[in-house]
Amino acid sequence: MYSLYLNENPLKFCGTSVSKERTPFNIVGIPLDQTVTFRSGTRFAPTRIREVSANIELYSFRVHVDFENILAYDMGDLCLVPGDLKASLDRIELLAREVFSENRFTIFMGGEHLITYPIVKSLPQNTKVIIFDAHFDLRNEYLNSKLNHACVTRRIVEHVSPKNVMIIGVRAACSEEVDFVRKRGINYIPSHIITHESIPEIVKRINKFLMGSEIVYISIDMDVIDPAYAPGVSNPEPEGITPKCLLDILSTILSPNVKGLDIVEVTPPHDVSDITSILASKIIVECFSIMYTRIAKALKVRHRKR
Template identity: 40%
Template sequence: MLNQTKWGNRFLGSIEDYDGADIVMVGAPMDYTVSYRPGTRFGPQSIREVSYSIEEYSPYLDRSLDSIKFFDYGDLELPFGSAEQSLDIIGCAASDILNDNKKPLFIGGEHLISVPIVRSVYEKYSSDIYLVHFDAHADLRDEFFGQKNSHASAIRRIIDFLPPEHVYQFGIRSGIKEEFDYAKQYMHMFKFEVLEPLKRCLHDLKGHPVYITLDIDVVDPAYANGTGTPEPAGCTSGEILEAIHIMQGLDIVGFDLVEVSPDYDLSNRTAILAAKIIREALLALF
């Protein structure tokens, strides 16, 4: 089911065995439905490679990765070009991790990968699960170019099974009018900003299992240009790290980071930021 990578290609600080881990990291190198620039299939390996440029120790949290047990199991083998079969494989991987009483941390890949992961988490925790979504885009289209499964429809496919009032969106600044109208009526969408609305919502999220999905394009392309659909006027890299930190204390049951497309960023700053977000998430949230 999972294809194990060589040690040198694992994320910084990964332990050596699956059984001893509390958190399992998995790469989902899929980008079959992207609407502008492809390349996010290369995101997981790029993030792993650049993770060795940062430290295991977080000065923000005064903790180090050697204080937790997480295992990077490598990338899933996905059938190129088949979104449906790939989503099935991703969902099975997430279910296996959850059934082993471990928490999933997935690296994408396009945002559509979140759908089967959240569905697996939903099946474990039932309707009590809440979704925190950081993104530049609403991802609420019912279909895109005639396709129900698209990275532009990821959150809409999630609310096919998750109550829409359980979805909290932050940093949204792009989409068609119908998406914003839908969110206004049924969901909790906070346009443009991340930190201040998140602080106000922490009370609503406490006491519930929470899944976090983070599209790197929530961050302004000045800080993270290596993504398929960059959108100006996003948050800073410091703000997204602070957002991770202030969610300490919530019952986080899973996390994914998606849409890093390294070929558009020769400096690797997008992948390095993603690696740092993952380090802080591992230390703060689990």
């Protein structure tokens, strides 16, 4: 049914799309840009990320996989409802629910960060959610709206337990959010801690959080990365983490339990020489490549047990 709401984009991720039968991966654009409060333009990100992705190399040195041999089924862009935010969010939730029912690892290209809320709503309430973000996004409302990219994590913890959420790379908050985090026991790792501790120490914390979880969802707000590397985002914040740090963490925590991932808040009109869109496409390629090795390993283990 979700296919009724998809618009085929003439541009494809990495320049081409393969059929579902040839790949275990989906990629889809969700160009929501309705509640951005500072620098709008996230609606242009799915197309721009696709455009630049056709001009990067696809071999992953992290896992020694050539993504050109795997690729993804590019579903196109979700057609949203102009002026009706709730209807658009309902449509995103429907898409996510049906995609996850097919048990295919899917990357959602935003669009603003609010898209994460309906995607997580489509998953069971015991889902563990890891959010890479410069901001807590835990205000109860912002500008008289509870459905806002500044409130997305607050809405998420109304669906899953606050203790099932971890925010990584945070460095910007208001006192309301800090109080909420302390009262509800939300897990978080500030960016300055990541800078001072080793990646294995950070991963140890994350793995402790993930212990016993069967369903995991990951959200990457590109403002988690320092604006020196990713200037083209809606709300840039200094003292961010590096792309290497993000990818080193992802290469350790990605597993078959991760059902999907989004990459959000890329804002091409405010980018410099497309470096943020290029970085986003590189992150997507690396995530697909890493997941391919994890899925292949899991299949080998299952085969041995038979």
